[in-house]
Amino acid sequence: MRAAVLHAAKDLRIEDVPERALGADEVRVRFGAGGICGSDLSYYFKGRVGDFDVRQPLILGHEVSGTVEALGTSVSGLAIGARVAVNPSRACLTCDYCRAGRGNLCRNMRFFGSAAIFPHVQGGFSETLIARADQCVPVPDHVSMRVAACAEPLAVAVHACRRAGELAGRSVLIAGAGPIGILLALVARRMGAAFIAITDLVEAPLAVARAAGVDETICVATAPEQLERYEADKGYFDIALEATGSPQALASLFKVVRPGGRVVQVGMMPPGVIPVPANILMAREIDFVGAFRFHGEFQTAVDYLSRGLIDVTPILSADMPMGEADAAFVLAADRNRAIKVHLTF
């Protein structure tokens, strides 16, 4: 099968790789669409994500949908021909976190397309991929392969909003209008947030956020005072969600969250120690929590998409054939032109 294999930074090759044998509890899925994620971009441009270097050829991709074309001998409940969103989290299902329903914190996680462990876990940008049957969630025919591939980032947003606590009637600030930031806004709205503001350094994605129904967009590069006015009277927002991975953005959130509010870290920060305004956190009794990937929220995300409860079309920027993967990665990294780019074979 052909796959998009990263050998080093900016050395992505479409090449033949051997297909491994199907396990009894696994299915083989023919690739439908695959979204390019920020972590894929980091691997492609830098050869690493956070502290994890690409040390051997790595098939990228973890936002994948497709069609089931072969079943392992013990698989039931999935049929050949089923259109599925593939959950890239292959949790062990047996450790204490898995058994407690927090599989995103699994001690033995094998997440597709990740250099976090060695040998690396290969990803889903390939003509076929093999996943455990429980990783494949059927989607109805009216959900396109591109939309189905959005289940993964949408699940990230659903999990982060759950970590934010009650959202109904609340005022919510989101830092970063990338794919995750805009999906956070869509989920916060679906969960009943009364007022949603979003910040970014670039105007183009803020226009997409407006089209997605965000109440106020703030370009902190050109109009920082628009955010600073929320610092008055010990802050304004009930909830702030950090989705930029920028230390400066994180620090700014503590100034605009009201006493008793909550800050959720969703974005991945640069390696090392990031400063936090601990005295504001202390004096305002702000809760500061992390949100990492998702667990049961993958099914929730598929349900939202299948029932039309969340419309992700505002973030769909382009789809490009795998043979033009280099151009697709360059486009996906251009924040003036794209939010989410998908690959197809």
Ligand SMILES: [Zn+2]
């Ligand atoms: Zn992703």
Ligand SMILES: [Zn+2]
């Ligand atoms: Zn586990």
